[in-house]
Amino acid sequence: MEAFWLKMPLFGSTFSPKKTPPRKSASLSNLHNLDRSTREVELGLDYGTPTMNLAGQSLKFENGQWIAETGISGGVDRREAQRLRRRNQQLEEENNLLRLKVDILLDMxxxxxxxxxxMEKELDELKSVSRRRK
Incomplete structure (x- = not known):
């Protein structure tokens, strides 16, 4: 009985869909005809520098760092902050050198x-040998 159902098609002949015609490749927009600068202006792709306002301080993102637009970062001048970073680095290096010197002195x-x-043990042994001889 199973063989009968397998051989008999359900709706007549076997299923054979018609082939769809190929699509036209022409774009509906003419944006591909525009040069890059015009596309950036038209589409708004020129975002500019990212900025944010945090606790009343305006910051902008430049060269991988957030920089205060006013030149003051958290109440400290940018040059002063750089000077403090350099001084901190110098003090850390000096601290590491001093730790190394302390370790060497403790070893010594x-x-x-x-x-x-x-030497005290040898001296005690020599004294005891000297006493025996007397």
């Missing part, structure tokens, strides 16, 4: 203390 102190204990 440990070595000297160990040598001193060895």
């Amino acid at each position: 102190l440990s070595e000297t203390t160990a040598e001193s204990h060895l």
